[in-house]
Amino acid sequence: MSDPIPESFYSDRSGKPIRKCVMCEKDLIASGEPYAIEKAMKRTAEGDVLTLFEMAICIPCGQKMNQRMSEHSKRVIEEYFESIHLNEKRVGLGQEDWQDKWDKVCVVTGEPLSEVTEFNLIGNFIGDRVIAGIPPVAISGEIMEQLQEKISPETRQEMDDFRDTYLGPDDPQLKALLSETQFVLL
Ligand SMILES: [Zn+2]
Numbered sequence: 001m002s003d004p005i006p007e008s009f010y011s012d013r014s015g016k017p018i019r020k021c022v023m024c025e026k027d028l029i030a031s032g033e034p035y036a037i038e039k040a041m042k043r044t045a046e047g048d049v050l051t052l053f054e055m056a057i058c059i060p061c062g063q064k065m066n067q068r069m070s071e072h073s074k075r076v077i078e079e080y081f082e083s084i085h086l087n088e089k090r091v092g093l094g095q096e097d098w099q100d101k102w103d104k105v106c107v108v109t110g111e112p113l114s115e116v117t118e119f120n121l122i123g124n125f126i127g128d129r130v131i132a133g134i135p136p137v138a139i140s141g142e143i144m145e146q147l148q149e150k151i152s153p154e155t156r157q158e159m160d161d162f163r164d165t166y167l168g169p170d171d172p173q174l175k176a177l178l179s180e181t182q183f184v185l186l
Pocket of ligand 1: 021022023024025026057058059060061062
């Protein structure tokens with residue numbers, strides 16, 4: 001049996017795994033369908049690590065989002081992930097003892113996360129388990145910024161709208177921080 005969902009992906013609010021798809025609100029653990037969880041983290045000047053947003057999305061909803069994106073943006077995103085060897089590095093991590101490693105370094109740059117101010121945690125799951133061969137990863141904020149620079153203004157707007165619709169935290173300070181944050185869907 002594959003590994004359970006790492007606790008870093010649990011909801012900060014409930015202290016339990018996130019069960020609801022952010023878009024269709026289906027119960028992800030009961031559905032038995034694959035889904036992704038993404039959390040955006042920020043290290044403050046004081047050294048605390050804040051969660052800027054947390055969300056789970058089922059694969060059908062992720063695909064719907066993807067279909068709305070322009071062909072140009074889809075291609076740009078695909079080419080960018082290819083150029084940084086994201087998939088190869090993720091698969092490579094899955095062949096190692098990823099359980100001790102995945103949340104300590106950026107999977108792309110290898111930088112220790114302790115030296116990175118912003119990073120995203122991304123995992124793909126079925127039920128309460130990691131999908132075998134696809135380990136969870138941490139990606140430094142720098143990688144996401146570079147991606148944002150490449151996509152079209154329309155796609156960026158669409159991603160911002162999604163963020164504002166689904167990922168709004170209640171705390172105004174967090175909201176301000178979040179407006180600077182990007183997310184990726186894998
Ligand atoms: Zn959904």
